[in-house]
Amino acid sequence: MLNTTDVLAKRPTTVAETGLSEALLLDLLVKHIFTSGVLTKEILVNKMAITGGILQYLLDTAKKLAWIENRQTTADGQMRYALSLAGELHAKQAFARSGYLGLAPIPLAQYVPICRKQSSRANPITMDMLQQGLKGLVLPRDLLHKVGPAMNSCRPVLIYGPPGTGKSYLCRHLNLALGDDVLIPYALAIGNEVIQVFDPELHHSVDIVANHNPLDLAQGHDPRWIRCHRPLRITGGELTAEMLEVRFDNHSRTYMAPLQLKANNGILLLDDLGRQRISTKQLFNRWIIPMEERRDFLGLQSGEHFEIPFELILLFSTNLDPKELVDEAFLRRLGYKIHFDALDEDLYRQIWFRVCDELKLSCTEEVFRYLLREYHQGCNKPLIPCYPRDLLGIISDQVHFMKLEPVVTQSLIDSAWSIYFV
Structure with a gap:
């Protein structure tokens, strides 16, 4: 029986089905071999997360271009591949264009519909789900009646009240109430530019016992996606305006995703609102469209801009008086405002x-x-x-x-x- 992730992200069997250009895949292939020296087909399949049939096509193409040479087989008969001088030159040129070295990315056109389908709002939270997820916490029942509907809403949620009343503690446990797993792309391709999304400190992968051969074309979901628990991204006083945009590292020549993209299909908690390094007004101005239309606009170093889903539960937590942070117009955009106070x-x-x-x-x-x-x-x-x-x-x-x-x-x-x- 097929897993739902297998249906949601079917394993591609041709270069065309990956949605990526042949040039991008060939560049990634030679960069992997250049870095490792000599590799077998099976290792390359795992390093690039593509099926054996696609990899064989890329190897054959690279051989025609005189970039790859066969080396002595392993003891168990596996062919080993290395770069020729022409291949090494091309690999260096590829690294000069982009330092990305990882799994083959997911093209934006394939990411958007899957991200939308995985929205937590597609499976609304019920009181039973919330109580089960938060069973380790002691909470007033009336608070659950406020928090539950807020998580099903498409609107941001402001949680406020005196220090120590459990605001952050509750928010850090809310993803347990969601209770399911999602597919996170290891990286996204915007044209031939690659943005790494997967973050092992945030995205906790779910171990799946797979009995199929990794070279098999038909079984399992597209391995360029990592099956993970819904992410919970927490930021606070360290938040800057730069963290909300795609970042380019000039040294490694790689792009890194902004925090809201990494948090997609999960929860983004901005703790201690009012104490971050970007002003609250700047922050809200930056997120007016994402909060209302559930889509964000990001840009690359080249000046190219693209639209990305803003498909997450957005929580703000503060000890300060909300009216001192933002004006009434901004407060209105925060659909739920939940007050935390002392216990009985x-x-x-x-x-x-x-x-x-x-x-x-x-x-x-x-x-x-x-x-x-x-x-x-x-x-x-x-x-x-x-x-x-x-x-x-x-x-x-x-x-x-x-x-x-x-x-x-x-x-x-x-x-x-x-x-x-x-």
Whole structure:
């Protein structure tokens, strides 16, 4: 039975079906051989992510151009290929034009429809899905009723409230509620220019046990796509205007995708809105069209511009007053504005004793009531979700340092509170 990814991105069997020019594929072939010295057909198939039939055509063409020479076969009978002097010269010229060395890219025309079809909104989130994905978190139920519909919306989401109320913590777990996998292109081809998209720190590939031969033309999805969990890209104070555009490295002569392209078919969280290096007004001006029309416009060093899907869940999180960040017109464009605040006593208790279990600490109800009475009420401190983990973390450190019994006591709470709060 075919996997859905096999249907979505069928394995090409000819050069024409790859959507790439023969020249681009030949350049990539000779660059791989030039870098490695001598390669077998099977290794080249894996390095370029093309089928054996396409590779054989490229090898035959390169031989006619006198770029490739056969070398002695391996012990198991595999032919080995190396470059001739003419092939080495062409490889150097190819590297001078583009330093890209990786899998064969996906042409933009093939990327757009697959990216659209993989939209998380094609499979709307339900309350059951959200509860299952966030089952490890303690959250007010009314918050779930706001967050769930917001993720199904095509509009950006602003999450705001005091520090420590769990805004970032929740956002960092939301992709678990999506629960499915998507295909991420290793690289995109804009004409003969190649932009690398796949980022191993962001795109976590899903291991698939495949029993088919990699040289087989018919089985499996197009290997130029990497099957991954839906990405969650987080950025904050380090965000600059340059990170929103295609970047060209003059030294390596390679293009890198902007963060919103890497986050496509996933979630992009801009944490601490208002503290990034690009002004909030500049940021919103840059993303007016993408936020409203779900398409972005990017450019290459040559001056060529192209349209790309903006198919992601866009989240903004801030501790600041939203009205101080942007004017009312911009706030209106943020379809959902969800306020986070302190917890009620019951939810705070749940978090406190859950963290105790995680840290292997014992705590009585009497000691917990002491914390509420003497400090939260006595010092007029709200029940902020981050306090249990922070305070109990300090207590755990003290227990280990002083070789105490793993029991939360009033004196340990006194000490942790005095250390934690200024």
